Amino acid sequence: MECPSCDTERTKVVDSRPTEGGTAVRRRRECPDCSTRFTTYERTEWDGTQVRKRDGEIEPFDHDKLLGGVLRAVEKRPVSEDEARAIADEVEDDVLSNGGEVVETRQIGEKVSERLREVDEVAYLRFVSVYKEFDDPDEFARELDRIKERQD
Ligand SMILES: [Zn+2]
Known part of the structure; x- marks a missing residue:
């Protein structure tokens, strides 16, 4: 997952937990280069x-x-x-x-x-x-x- 601030390609997952009744995963991420923290959500896609x-x-x-x-x-x-x-x-x-x-x-x-x-x-x-x-x-x-x- 790309850093939204400096475009570093590999960011680190610092926390990962289920949300929306278990149908999605919320991840806290941190960029190793600029230390920007951000959140991503991951949901199931039927044809994933x-x-x-x-x-x-x-x-x-x-x-x-x-x-x-x-x-x-x-x-x-x-x-x-x-x-x-x-x-x-x-x-x-x-x-x-x-x-x-x-x-x-x-x-x-x-x-x-x-x-x-x-x-x-x-x-x-x-x-x-x-x-x-x-x-x-x-x-x-x-x-x-x-x-x-x-x-x-
Ligand atoms: Zn960054």
Whole structure:
């Protein structure tokens, strides 16, 4: 979402809550460049953005699914639920504003993993393992343990 004051392209969501009986979301935003704060509203659109899955099937973009994936990745990690929600919100904004009519699940997965990598390496790996569908979960778990050991 563009800053209305200085036209910086990426602004930060500082608060996000349902409004209008749950049919809309009100977001407080802040521009990282000029510190302007502003509010946006997001409402459902019947023919909104569609997501094309790996098997080719298309379904409506689902915020809860996106958020669920992020929350699972950060479970028991030093990442707050607010941070996880902010990541999901930012990715959703990106997808809804730049993605066009149909976006690939891969594009969404890449956006989420980019942001997770910045906040927590383990959460990032967990997320990538799900969205890239690793063939051998055991091998992946061992890799995860190696990273944890390095961090201790
Ligand atoms: Zn600004």
